[in-house]
Amino acid sequence: MIQFTHVFKRYPGGFDALRNVNLQIQAGEMVFITGHSGAGKSTLLKLITAIERPTRGDAVVNGKNLLRLPRRRIPYFRREIGVVFQDHKLLFDRTVFDNVALPLIVTGADPHDIPRRVRAALEMVGLLSKEKMYPITLSGGEQQRVGIARAVVNKPPLLLADEPTGNIDSKLSDEILDLFLDFHHHGVTVLIATHDGHLINRARQRVIELKQAELVSDSGAAA
Amino acid sequence: MIKNYFLRHAQVFFYTLGQLTRTPVATFLTVAVIGITLALPAGLYVAIENVQRLARGWEDNGQISLFLKQDVPGSSIEKLAEKIRRLPAVSWVDYVSRDAALAEFKRLSGFGEALNALDRNPLPALLVVHPAAAYSHPDKLQTLLKDLRRYNEVDLAQLDLDWVRRLHAMLELARQGVLILAAGLAVAVLLIVGNTIRLAVLNRRDEIEITKLIGGTNAFIRRPFLYAGTLQGLLGALLAWLLLALGLLLLSGPVDNLAGLYGSRFEAENLGFLATLTLIGSGGLLGWLGSRLAVGRHLRAIEPR
Ligand SMILES: Nc1ncnc2c1ncn2[C@@H]1O[C@H](COP(=O)(O)OP(=O)(O)OP(=O)(O)O)[C@@H](O)[C@H]1O
Ligand SMILES: [Mg+2]
Numbered sequence: 219m220i221q222f223t224h225v226f227k228r229y230p231g232g233f234d235a236l237r238n239v240n241l242q243i244q245a246g247e248m249v250f251i252t253g254h255s256g257a258g259k260s261t262l263l264k265l266i267t268a269i270e271r272p273t274r275g276d277a278v279v280n281g282k283n284l285l286r287l288p289r290r291r292i293p294y295f296r297r298e299i300g301v302v303f304q305d306h307k308l309l310f311d312r313t314v315f316d317n318v319a320l321p322l323i324v325t326g327a328d329p330h331d332i333p334r335r336v337r338a339a340l341e342m343v344g345l346l347s348k349e350k351m352y353p354i355t356l357s358g359g360e361q362q363r364v365g366i367a368r369a370v371v372n373k374p375p376l377l378l379a380d381e382p383t384g385n386i387d388s389k390l391s392d393e394i395l396d397l398f399l400d401f402h403h404h405g406v407t408v409l410i411a412t413h414d415g416h417l418i419n420r421a422r423q424r425v426i427e428l429k430q431a432e433l434v435s436d437s438g439a440a441a
Numbered sequence: 442m443i444k445n446y447f448l449r450h451a452q453v454f455f456y457t458l459g460q461l462t463r464t465p466v467a468t469f470l471t472v473a474v475i476g477i478t479l480a481l482p483a484g485l486y487v488a489i490e491n492v493q494r495l496a497r498g499w500e501d502n503g504q505i506s507l508f509l510k511q512d513v514p515g516s517s518i519e520k521l522a523e524k525i526r527r528l529p530a531v532s533w534v535d536y537v538s539r540d541a542a543l544a545e546f547k548r549l550s551g552f553g554e555a556l557n558a559l560d561r562n563p564l565p566a567l568l569v570v571h572p573a574a575a576y577s578h579p580d581k582l583q584t585l586l587k588d589l590r591r592y593n594e595v596d597l598a599q600l601d602l603d604w605v606r607r608l609h610a611m612l613e614l615a616r617q618g619v620l621i622l623a624a625g626l627a628v629a630v631l632l633i634v635g636n637t638i639r640l641a642v643l644n645r646r647d648e649i650e651i652t653k654l655i656g657g658t659n660a661f662i663r664r665p666f667l668y669a670g671t672l673q674g675l676l677g678a679l680l681a682w683l684l685l686a687l688g689l690l691l692l693s694g695p696v697d698n699l700a701g702l703y704g705s706r707f708e709a710e711n712l713g714f715l716a717t718l719t720l721i722g723s724g725g726l727l728g729w730l731g732s733r734l735a736v737g738r739h740l741r742a743i744e745p746r
Contacts, residue, residue: 297656
């Protein structure tokens with residue numbers, strides 16, 4: 219699913235955010251990426267979603283080489299990946315329902331299917347009763363779950379999350395972890411960047427550690 | 442599939458319409474500026490068309506007026522008329538005697554009482570020469586005019602077509618002017634729409650960024666902006682048409698009066714069907730193009746980070 223060989227990322231300005239990263243993630247795996255702040259976790263996720271391009275090395279995601287992916291193919295490439303953003307990135311002038319429906323509308327899904335699929339995703343994150351509300355009226359944890367519903371509504375084979383439990387209490391973050399575990403059990407490849415040790419311990423999945431732009435440890439695929 | 446395609450476009454259309462009505466003042470201002478900008482060349486075009494239509498009525502009586510000297514007796518006039526009538530270039534000749542001229546002048550000018558005060562008729566006798574159709578070319582008319590001037594009895598020979606011709610030349614020039622003006626104002630409309638769309642794009646920066654993140658193509662993101670630009674262009678053109686109609690309505694009274702003075706029943710007409718289509722079409726096209734240019738440039742600048 220994801221294959222990085224000798225991948226480097228240098229930001230304009232000369233800062234090396236990733237150095238010589240080698241990484242293989244099989245379809246259906248669940249992997250945590252951890253490391254101190256500034257280690258390059260978000261950068262790794264940005265490479266995988268083609269927000270940034272690798273400076274050097276071979277990065278293949280979903281069978282596409284990110285260095286050679288033409289600009290106009292990027293939207294189609296991204297449709298295969300669900301992303302949960304740390305800052306949610308919700309549209310505040312649209313209802314919860316409309317926010318979750320956006321990926322379906324963007325991909326031109328059959329309009330008759332949209333309500334059913336949106337409600338299925340909202341049901342999964344336990345927000346079915348709030349579909350008509352605006353994100354601004356929701357708590358941080360609820361907004362995060364709207365973001366998760368939007369990430370999975372298209373049933374992408376690969377799910378990424380950047381600090382999904384960044385600023386919510388431990389009970390809520392446990393619930394969110396359970397959601398991700400659930401997707402993992404349904405065969406979705408899940409990749410979570412976090413420095414929440416509690417979360418990592420509880421999940422008991424493969425952990426990759428970044429340190430100053432380099433991959434320093436990999437616990438290997440979980441049993 | 443096809444049905445869904447249209448359904449999606451209809452959705453975008455109504456979504457865009459909703460967005461436009463949510464900011465009524467901004468939308469109205471843009472539409473008003475486009476409307477006034479389009480009304481300018483369209484109004485000039487209407488004016489030229491009407492003057493030209495008016496002039497066409499006069500063109501048919503391409504004729505030469507021979508004003509005779511005061512002292513020529515009636516019998517010589519009859520003889521002269523007969524002579525001219527036999528020229529191959531002439532189709533027929535009307536004789537307006539001095540008395541008849543005076544009577545008509547009294548009738549038309551309304552100066553009847555004043556003229557009664559004159560002790561003698563100041564008007565000359567007039568022969569109106571209608572050229573044969575085969576001789577209606579300007580050069581041949583000029584030759585005929587020169588020939589007619591040579592008669593001793595003739596005081597003044599005047600080709601009435603001259604000023605019509607000059608008018609036509611001037612109208613042609615004005616028409617070119619309108620074209621150039623229209624081209625300049627079309628660029629203005631492009632800039633207006635472009636600027637409006639630029640602001641709309643910047644206002645919805647987050648939405649565009651998020652849409653790109655979840656796999657929206659540029660075409661998908663562009664679509665509502667193109668609809669907005671096209672719609673505003675169309676509405677502007679519609680407004681331009683209404684402005685013209687209003688202008689003509691306001692002018693219809695004075696035009697009626699003026700036409701009445703000339704004994705004509707001329708009525709100013711608005712743009713014809715084709716010209717109206719052209720106006721509306723240009724509005725839509727300029728709106729589309731303006732938004733396409735703006736959105737293409739600004740979309741590239743918004744990449745997710
Ligand atoms: N667009 C950018 N331009 C230049 N430098 C950048 C850019 N984005 C990130 N960096 C730098 O790259 C390094 C890695 O950043 P990254 O966001 O990947 O860290 P992180 O591991 O996600 O940290 P955190 O836990 O704080 O989110 C940082 O030092 C950051 O300053
Ligand atoms: Mg980060």
